[in-house]
Amino acid sequence: MAIKVLVVDDSSFFRRRVSEIINSDPQLEVIGNAVNGKEAVDLAKQLRPDVITMDIEMPVMDGITAVREIMKSTPTPILMFSSLTHDGAKATLDALDAGALDFLPKKFEDIARNRDEAVSLLQKRVTEIARKRVMMRRTATRPVAAATTAREPAARDSVRPLxxxxxxxxxxxxxxxxxxxxxxxxxxxxxxxxxxxxxxxxxxxxxxxxxxxxxxxxxxxxxxxxxxxxxxxxxxxxxxxxxxxxxxxxxxxxxxxxxxxxxxxxxxxxxxxxxxxxxxxxxxxxxxxxxxxxxxxxxxxxxxxxxxxxxxxxxxxxxxxxxxxxxxxxxxxxxxxxxxxxxxxxxxxxxxxxxxxxxxxxxxxxxxxxxxxxxxxxxxxxxx
Incomplete structure (x- = not known):
């Protein structure tokens, strides 16, 4: 089954470009597009994608706020796109703090020496972070008591010293x-x-x-x-x-x-x-x-x-x-x-x-x- 991807960006050109790259990999499939963070939050709940690609600067709701909202309601692996500027760096780090898993420069020529290499890198990043989706959702729904290991029996509370x-x-x-x-x-x-x-x-x-x-x-x-x-x-x-x-x-x-x-x-x-x-x-x-x-x-x-x-x-x-x-x-x-x-x-x-x-x-x-x-x-x- 293909990895389902939601593409979020206010630029129609960039949404189309990213979607074409993702869909060119038979293991990946774009199942939806959003033009701002608010749409992204709503579509994440509705479509339940395996991975979301997210822009940072968007109208209505920016990418960082959208990441926070998605991680509260529908925890999903998120790949950010950012500009290679000082402000872009700060915003990207804020997005990672909010729960995004990884980032790539928005200008593909900044991430690889040629187009084929850039395409392969984007596809690989999406595929790799998709592997975290099951664990993220399991953690989000796990009862607090089940996640606590410090109170388990002493027999499981030790390890053979090196x-x-x-x-x-x-x-x-x-x-x-x-x-x-x-x-x-x-x-x-x-x-x-x-x-x-x-x-x-x-x-x-x-x-x-x-x-x-x-x-x-x-x-x-x-x-x-x-x-x-x-x-x-x-x-x-x-x-x-x-x-x-x-x-x-x-x-x-x-x-x-x-x-x-x-x-x-x-x-x-x-x-x-x-x-x-x-x-x-x-x-x-x-x-x-x-x-x-x-x-x-x-x-x-x-x-x-x-x-x-x-x-x-x-x-x-x-x-x-x-x-x-x-x-x-x-x-x-x-x-x-x-x-x-x-x-x-x-x-x-x-x-x-x-x-x-x-x-x-x-x-x-x-x-x-x-x-x-x-x-x-x-x-x-x-x-x-």
Missing amino acids: AARTTATATRTPVAPRPAVKASAARFKATGKKYQLMAIGTSTGGPVALQKVLTKLPANFPLPIVLVQHMPATFTAAFAARLNNLCKISVKEAADGDVLKPGVAYLAPGGMQMMLEGRPGATRVRIIDGGERMNYKPCVDVTFGSAAKIYQDKVLSMILTGMGADGREGCRMLKSSGSTIWAQDEESCVVYGMPQAVAKAGISTEDLPLERISERILVELGLG
Whole structure:
């Protein structure tokens, strides 16, 4: 059965263009069009689409308000279209806060090198976020008592603690990968490892995921943090500023020459690559040109790989929600150096691509629900 899509935009030209692209995929079908947010809310209830594509600036009711209303009445995966401007970035982040799952630039030439690539990307994004529709609606209708796991019997309230690193790992000899530990209602225990850096990589769904994790960290957080989020160049400054306003730690868009400091998170700038150089305690950020051959700018593999060379086994790293497999090779380098890698679990991901790539390769040691990642971090560092 085809994935049903509702297209929302006040421009008849853009509605037609998006509809043609979606309908050209036999797995997708446009079942309705809306010219403003009010129509979108009404048609979401009437047509029950699997995915909604939504413009931000519209008459009668704007896209952000429409997202909030739809998430209250008929929770549905929503893909936003936005302009690549500072104001467009702020509005898109507001839409993600309201419940939208992902976004794409409204000018297709801004998202790909040619039309065929842009068409494929839009179709793939719609298909990927459609997988969240059943879970979203199940969560919306689930009784509160059923969603509470903290009061379940003690037998389900524990998880086998991770063993300390083996001698083989400590001496850099390869060991067979252990299956990741699933943590839902588990009581966490610290592994006893010491860290000098925390690194997080993410993509689709990442802005909301990063916000949930970072806002729970204390102002006296003892490690510097490097963040790699797949995002356009005009978005990262606005996103860093938003996180800085919401978090107790400091968050900034990384600049070339920045010296890593504890309690500060450095967000890789869009369209560029962020690398680390120096030594632990005196590490500087290098921002270099993204390069035409790189699929991702910024790229998680690039940043994580440079962190592995400097910090060896002293990196606490994690891969959050995202499409594709960026981060797998960087995590492999960290793993071979003895560092710790965690992955977000499938159920809490918007797109279980990047975390799945790490988990399937046997690189991650724990699969964690998004809601508990910050708790796990604090326990591991002796702060919780």
